[in-house]
Amino acid sequence: MKSARKIGLFGFGTVGKGFYENLKKHPHLPVSIEKVCVKRLDLPRIGHELYFTDNPDELLSDPELDIIIELIDDAEAAKYYVEQALLAGKDVISANKKMIGESLQDVDNWHQSFGSHFLYEAAVGGGIPIVHSVDGFFRDQEVKEIRGILNGSSNYILTQMQRNNWAFEKALSEAQAKGFAERNPVLDVSGIDASYKLSILAYHAFGEISSIKSFEIESIEGVTKEVIKRAKAKGRKVKLVATLKKTGHEIVCSVKPENISPNDELYSVDFENNAVSVETLISGRHVFVGKGAGALPTGSAVLEDLKRLLDGYSYQVSKRVKTVA
Structure with missing residues (x-):
């Protein structure tokens, strides 16, 4: 033994x-x-x-x-x-x-x-279990795209703004009080936190090292009550979406707020939950949903x-x- x-x-x-x-x-x-x-x-x-x-x-x-x-x-x-x-x-x-x-x-x-x-x-x-899945199960399936909600703090903030018509500042304060956002929330709300995670997934999906300096990154701080209202009027939600694609020999990465429709797999992922959609050439699209934060x-x-x-x-x-x- x-x-x-x-x-x-x-x-x-x-x-x-x-x-x-x-x-x-x-x-x-x-x-x-x-x-x-x-x-x-x-x-x-x-x-x-x-x-x-x-x-x-x-x-x-x-x-x-x-x-x-x-x-x-x-x-x-x-x-x-x-x-x-x-x-x-x-x-x-x-x-x-x-x-x-x-x-x-x-x-x-x-x-x-x-x-x-x-x-x-x-x-x-x-x-x-997304790193393990991308590195193992999807390794020989040729990943085409990874797309998801990779920051529970920003998702919680946007959910409260959407559901309760809260201003960004109030939703952020609530996220901090519940322990979902740090006292200094810059990495979360700026999209940088999600960018770090996306770069790790790019490394395991494609064996390539991508600097987040090349990413298109946009903060959720510009998402106002008016932006939320316009999205709701169209039946949509605003989510901070991280996207990783490989086209030919080029890897394109972005983290930015998007207006998503009800038929999008990320639409119903609210509060501090995370979701990752992996599309492969062989077995198609797989969606993982779970708690993105918490002890x-x-x-x-x-x-x-x-x-x-x-x-x-x-x-x-x-x-x-x-x-x-």
Whole structure:
């Protein structure tokens, strides 16, 4: 019988706690969280007996820890922790879409250079298993288009504006109060957050690295009550839609508000839900819908990555990766 693998966890915020709660429901898994690195040791942490430290080296230099799970919001620090862990031969799981989206060339080098595994399902779509699906099931089917709602915060805001005739500012405040939007919501409402996720999907769908600088990105801040009213008058809804297409040798990516009709698969996807539509040459269109934010949905994606690690799974991204300006 194999001995239990030992986990070092970076971060114990919303996602970290969600992962921990999900893991407790699976006592059969041969793993244990040995150490948790947090910014502040003075915060009360009730309901568990985990070991906490504010020293990252306690995790990175511990030879007994063979899995590192990174669930922090600091992209620069996250990149350092992930790279150092991989260099030390540890398997790594991350949920940091900003770090991954901005560092895809490094991510590709990690996949090709290290014998250990690096998985990040939770970085895209919360609880929707879209990275695993695009990288695995759709790998040999020739993806034609990926289109979806990839940011639960902006979708929640637009839903409240649509249903309750709220102004943007009121809907944003409500999203922040419910924990769907950050105190600084710029990445969410600007479309940048969805762009990071779209670039990750482009990498797995086509084996190409696309800079979000080449994306067409438009904020939802310009969506006023009048814009919503005009859309409703036509029986339509305004959604922040992320689109990825490959035409010939060109990859086209955009994230922008669109007026969508009732026969669109994204029309009924409201509040903090995400949806991803994948169209392939062989099996046609597939639509995934699920919670795009929240402790338990995102934590469940981290848990699924952990299960895959235990089975020895690694991504199958093409080794012939091209960089697209």
